[in-house]
Amino acid sequence: MADTSRLTRAVNHFADRLRAAPQSRLQRGAAAEALGLARELARRTQVLEEPGTELREMPDAGMFAAADQITVAVHDLALVLDDEGQVSEAVRLVEEAQKRAGV
Numbered sequence: 001m002a003d004t005s006r007l008t009r010a011v012n013h014f015a016d017r018l019r020a021a022p023q024s025r026l027q028r029g030a031a032a033e034a035l036g037l038a039r040e041l042a043r044r045t046q047v048l049e050e051p052g053t054e055l056r057e058m059p060d061a062g063m064f065a066a067a068d069q070i071t072v073a074v075h076d077l078a079l080v081l082d083d084e085g086q087v088s089e090a091v092r093l094v095e096e097a098q099k100r101a102g103v
Contacts, residue, residue: 002087004078010094011074015067017103025103031063033101034070040093041073048080
């Protein structure tokens with residue numbers, strides 16, 4: 001099992017920024033960016049946990065749930081990551097999504 005503390009810190013920072021963001025920022029795309037990240041993290045988890053199964057998509061729970069969705073998705077992913085390369089890739093995804101979200 002890989003050390004996922006960097007990943008947890010990165011997503012917690014992004015989630016905190018989303019929670020502090022004004023509604024207008026969330027509406028301008030920050031929430032959509034977070035949902036996209038949550039869906040990608042959930043997809044990666046499913047591929048690792050259940051290879052070959054039909055992929056499910058994380059539902060859109062609304063802009064105010066985006067921070068919670070990325071937090072849940074990354075914690076699920078962290079449980080199945082095997083190596084530091086996977087952790088680094090996930091951290092990169094989180095950091096890039098945060099930049100695109102502008103928070």
